[in-house]
Amino acid sequence: MDAAGVRSFWERLGLPGLVDVHTHFMPEQVLKKVWAYFDAVGPLTGMEWPITYRHEEEQRVALLREFGVLSFTSMLYPHKAGMxxxxxxWAADFAARTPECLHTATLFPEEGVERYVRKAVESGARVFKSHLQVGAYDPNDSRLDPVWGLLAEAGIPVVMHCGSGPAPGKYTGPEPVGRLLARHPRLRLVVAHMGMPEYTDFLDLAERYGGVMLDTTMAFTDFSERFTPFPAAERGRLLELTDRILLGTDFPNIPYPYVHQLEALERLGLGDDWLRAVCHGNGTRLFARSAG
Structure with missing residues (x-):
């Protein structure tokens, strides 16, 4: 039923399918630890966070194919040095055996980071993931400076969890990201989760820097609206920044069916052209550029 609803959504819009910039695939032992975190996240949010798609990897890939997701990512991230x-x-191997998956890579401020990021870029990485909350690092750490320059020069987007939801970290929020962009204004930075809960501040950064985009991951859904509602006064800015908004879902780590993210976008009332751009066109263009 879920797949039928997803396919009905994009078929009605006349799209060939969806481009989802924020999905998670990672080594099984790491993913199980992530799921354990969400199982215990209730005290942080005041709400339970059941994993809707707690399946084996092969079944999760098959589900995205059934949904009609043409391109997706393997967002993965270290919580300490050496990972x-x-x-x-692992991600390079996963992308090699999963044609729809955009080759994803990650980073951490540590000795050797420039070497392994360069290796990932040279081996065809299309997108990077940076998680300031889980990694508990400052994006302005001097060890990362050559890396941001390299990625900006290569035109490879970085999906960064930099907002302070579901729980703030030492380096989350718009201020560290603003300092980063002041030094690397050409960086293609995708703000995960629309920057929740600091939506307005991250929209401001998107207006200031042409390479800043935002992904819709969990934003506007019933779940998120209960504790970090998107400000109604900012809805018009989503239309003004149509070409900077990208579909993201957080599959499989979501506490509701995949189709609900799409329904949440549709009920914003921003029109079919906006939905077509967000759910397919913007991501297609972005990753065509990152492919060189």
């Missing part, structure tokens, strides 16, 4: 290079190796 990123290993995760990048």
């Amino acid at each position: 990123a290079g290993w995760l990048n190796g």
